[in-house]
Amino acid sequence: MGNIEEVLTIELPVGENFRIQRCRYTPKKGKPTKRISVVSGIHGDELEGQYVCFLLGEWLREHLEAIKGTIDIYPAINSLGIDSITRTIPFYDIDLNRIFPGSKEDFLPAQIAHGVVEVMRGSDFAIDIHSSNIYLREIPQVRIAKAQENTLVPLANLLNIDFVWVHDAVTVLEST
Numbered sequence: 001m002g003n004i005e006e007v008l009t010i011e012l013p014v015g016e017n018f019r020i021q022r023c024r025y026t027p028k029k030g031k032p033t034k035r036i037s038v039v040s041g042i043h044g045d046e047l048e049g050q051y052v053c054f055l056l057g058e059w060l061r062e063h064l065e066a067i068k069g070t071i072d073i074y075p076a077i078n079s080l081g082i083d084s085i086t087r088t089i090p091f092y093d094i095d096l097n098r099i100f101p102g103s104k105e106d107f108l109p110a111q112i113a114h115g116v117v118e119v120m121r122g123s124d125f126a127i128d129i130h131s132s133n134i135y136l137r138e139i140p141q142v143r144i145a146k147a148q149e150n151t152l153v154p155l156a157n158l159l160n161i162d163f164v165w166v167h168d169a170v171t172v173l174e175s176t
């Protein structure tokens, strides 16, 4: 069984808390070999990632003996956006995927980005799941920044996806 943990809590001005939860799976016996973070919901209007997280969790619970490392699933990073099917962080209208690495001493979106980086620090791998929107149809693809090409392309090939897209490090994507 996965262990649900609250890994980030930020007090909101309305007397509620912004929270990020993850579900952690570890091997039944022995030390974890590697740690992987599976992330979804950075964009609140891309709901397929939550479904992928659900299916992954379901598969893991049926195959606990297959788990060799630590598997952290973060299904809903921008929970405020997901609640209202909003791509950005509501009220701030900020694309969370463009303000990494963020800062603890800044406004809420930057604090969230900073928190995400901190809780995933130490992961050997992180996969951030995005999806298309109602206006655009895309085939499943892996996107990799050119700077990490040599390390990540061999790993991306293990994901059994036909299209691996290596981006130039264009300025607009630098903070992704």
Ligand SMILES: [Zn+2]
Residues within 6 Å of the ligand: 042, 043, 046, 129, 130, 131
């Ligand atoms: Zn997205």
